[in-house]
């Protein structure tokens with residue numbers, strides 16, 4: 001996961017983890033091992049926003065149900081829980097949706 005969809009030997013992203021938080025999305029332009037382009041065309045990752053949206057909605061639903069189950073019944077604390085979950089899952093959401101979107105169009109070797 002999050003590796004080159006062609007050779008599966010190189011990470012797509014420069015940083016493996018989400019830290020520093022402002023730099024978690026830096027991608028390599030091509031795979032250093034097999035030269036597979038990670039940016040096939042301008043605007044390619046616009047479609048990844050659909051996957052990102054789905055993960056976001058799923059995160060909101062799970063966090064809402066979990067907070068309700070834990071006894072948080074007021075609106076403001078629930079919004080804080082959901083917003084916190086969205087912020088913490090944002091790096092994973094960003095990376096996974098891009099890697100998944102690219103893997104739909106690249107054949108593995």
Ligand SMILES: [Zn+2]
Nearest residue numbers: 004007031034
């Ligand atoms: Zn590769």
